[in-house]
Each structure stands twice: as C-alpha cells, then as structure tokens.
Amino acid sequence: MLSNITIRHSDLMIVTNPFLKEFVDCMGGNGVVLPDKIPAFQAPLKKEKLQGEFNVFFICTFSDDEPFQEVLEAAKLMPSDWVIYVSGNYKKANIQPDRVPQNVVLLGFVEEDDYLLYLSSVDAVMVLTTLDYTLNCGAYEAVALNKPMVLSYKKTIINYFNKGAVYVEPVAQSIIEGIGSLFENFETFENEVKELKCELELSWNKQFSNIDSKISSFTDDSAGQLK
Template identity: 35%
Template sequence: MSKRLWITWENHRRSKELASEFSADYYPLVYEAKRPLRYILLTMRTIMVLLNEKPNVVFCQNPSIFLTALLVFLKTIFNYRLVVDRHSNFKFEHKNSSSIKWRIFQLLSKWTIKKADLTIVTNKYLQNICNGYGGNAIILQDKIPNLSRKLKRSPPSFMREMKKPQVMFVTMFDPDEPVDEIIKAGKNLSDCVCYLSGNYKKYYSSLEAEKLLDSNIVLTGYVSDEDYLSLMENSDLVVVLTKKDFILNCGGYEAIAMNKPLILSDTPTLRSYFGSAAKYTKCRVSEIQYKIMESVNNTNIMIENTTMRKLELEDSWTVKFGAVSDVIDDIVNKVS
C-alpha cells in the first residue's frame, strides 16, 4: 500500500471525508496570519511534512492555489504523484482581468492543472476545462457526510423564538453569495427566524448585526463546528445560495445528510446533481421569500424527497469513487 498524504491549508469537511476514503493521512496545516508571512510559514510546514512522511501520493485541496503550485514544484524533488482536489476554484469571473493578481492566478491555474497527475472536479464542464488545459481530470462530487447522532443536538444558545419556523442560510459572506437579497427577504419574513452563518464582519458592523435582531435575522459569526451542526439540525429549512454556476455547495450536502428541507440556487449544475432533494430559486428578493414560505409549509414532503435522493446520491458516489480510486492506482503503478 502506497504512503498517502492529504495536505490542505484550510480545514474543510470535503477534504476530511475524502482523505479518509482514500486512506490518506490528513494534514490540515492552518495558520492565521497575513500574507506573505502565512505563506512562508505554511510552506515550511508543508516541506517538513514531506520530509518526515516521504509519501508516494499527495492529495491537496485547491484552494489554495499557492499550495497547489508549491506541491507541483516539489513533486519531482520528492518523487510523489500529485492528486489535486480542485473544488470550483477557477475564478472565471476574473478570466479577462488586466490585474496582475488575476493574471498570475490564471497562469498558475493552467500550469498546476497541466502538471498535476490528476485533478478532481465536481462536474463535466469543469472536467472539459481542465482537459482543455492539457490536464487529466475526473469527476467526483462530495460524499454525503455522516452527521447523524443517536441523540439530537441541543439548539445553540443564539437560537431564538423556537416556536417560529427556523431558517438557516449557509453563508460565508463571499462575493458570489446574494447577501443583500437574503437580508431583504429575511426582513419580509416576520413569521420566521433567519440565521446567517459565517463571518458577517465582511459586510456588517457589530452594531448593524445587533439591529438586524429586531427583524429576527441572526448573524451568527464564526461558530464552532458543533454549534454549526446544531443550528442546522434544529432548523426547519436550510438555504444555500450562490450567484455562480458550476458550483456544488457543501452546505447542500450537509443538509441532505441530515434529511433537511433544502433550497438551492436555480442553476443547471445544482439542479442536475441534487434533483428532487431541493427546491430552487433565482437570487431575487421576491423569489427567495416566496420559496421559503412555500417550503416551510411543505416540509414533510420535502423531507421525503430529500431522503430518497440521498440514497440515490450515496449509491452513485460509491460507483464514482471506485472509478477514481482505480485511476489513482493506475497512476501509481505506472511509476512503481
């Protein structure tokens, strides 16, 4: 059995799940600091891991593009095969940017795709993009995580007015998320309590967040993984929205794992994968609001649909994972 490592500079649920499935030792090298200090220290830690472990196969998560470029550069020195889990970190919206930052990103993006032994993506469109760059890409979506517990998690302390429908928006306050539209829709949902996860300080001050409580909108800020899962488990509805296509949201997988009624953005990529497990909305205030009210009145039917689709996705994922494992074994054996 080859020595396998999974290195990431972000501690991400998808990476943890896939590392376990691929029998790779998981190394989340996380250090909070400003660039370039963060990159320098994480580069040193990454090299130390490679020196100590001497892997045959290295998996890495992209983002970070810098980590991926580093591991491409080092692969001939340490003589390992490199498998990059690319997520959807392509930044197509900056493809034609004149900014030096985004020109460098696009150059590194194409170079790392071409030089990696295998790139894992989540849909056919991204696979075609990678292969067009001269890479070797294969499709594998997130595994539905096992988030079940024998005893239901208690609601986190910030949940309120539990007799009202509880709506969780899985957000990171990233540019692709319709945060303004979510807030405006939430203000019109007086019969519900809306929670937005993630670092709201990218958008709002603490004073603004406090004022939103009057509209039953709770900006949770960063919370522990346990509080995040407790919020999801005790919510009546989970909403995960993006303005981009070619993205499969991790929050969607988590909601399905808990058999939660789910609303996603109305994109071809999300519809084709999640199917009947969700309702879909455009990122417009009126439609978000309408879909939420429709969903909170039909949660039993939505739970049934989610449960059935979850079984289908789990079976499909097992088959796809077997195919990806075979490809990785072939890559390793050709070199051994």
C-alpha cells in the same frame, strides 16, 4: 484556475463537477469527476429550542458572491414567525444587529458543536451564491442531516442537488417564494432530501471505486515498465 502544465502532464485530474472535467479535457488533460463526499455527521442528541414556526439556517460567510442583503430584505416581507438564523461574521459586511428584521437572528461565527446543533434543529437550510459552476459545502451538510434546502438557481447546483430543494434567484421575492414553497410542501421536500442522500452516497462510492481502479491501472503499468 488549474494550470495548463499541470493538466497536460497529469495522468488523471480529479475535479468536482462536469464543467471542470470539460475544461480539463479541452486543455488536453484526462479529467474525471468526484464530487465532495456527503459528510458523516453525528446529529446532536438534543435540539435547540428555536423561535419560529418555520426556522431556516442561512449558512453564510458574508462574501461578495452571497446575496445576504437580499435575504435580509426578504425577511422583512415574510411572516414574522418564519425565522432566519444567519451564521458568519456579519461585522465584516457592516451589518448592524439592531437594524435587521425581528425574524433574523445573527449568530456570528459559530463553533463546530453549535453549528451542528443549529443545523440539526432548523427545519431547512439556505445556501446561496451568485457564482456559476459551484457546489456549496453547506448544501452537502444539509443533505447529511436530511434538511430541505433553499439553493441558488444555477445549473451545476440544480443538476447535482436535484431534489429536496427549491432554487431561487438572488432577489428578495424569489427567496420568499422559495421558502414559502418549502413551508407549504415540507414533508415532500423532506422525503426527497432523504432519497437524495442515498442516491449521492451510492453515486460517490461508485465514482470513487472507478477512480481507484484507474489509478491502480496507472500504477500497474508503471511497475510493468520498470521490470
């Protein structure tokens, strides 16, 4: 967590979401929100030929806050041609490849080029956390390539990624229903995520410009005091 001394003695504290700004302000600081920028990916020229009728990339690190066991349970109950591709080192979670459902593909650690290839090739991206006040990097990456998303039902996530996504609880049935909603209404969600990308890019540029102006004003004030 941000240190009290740093907060109180900083002219400006840049944070990634409104909750952290509220925390900074309550501690006597001067907070301003600047979320991560939507990455500028260059989509691969080719796409990977995938197994399913509907393919989902579950971006995972197998950390404690990620409900990966619930995703595996959901896969057992989904149609067999809905295939989930899972990134991340599954060995650290003691997951045995021969014991996962047939419609789950464990990719392990994925190099950047292959990561972008899968991200570009799937129909949708799933990024889940049980933590509050968190914006997942994988969701930004999904938006960058116009991929509909399955995200966690968390206020911070819903407020920022407010279209082009379904929001699920960390239980198998909710995950199944979320993926099913994307499948049944895919074109709608695909159009929404394209709109979201444009909106987030415009918003970020405006926020960055405002922060840049504030920093310039601090610099000008300091220069004036030194004269």
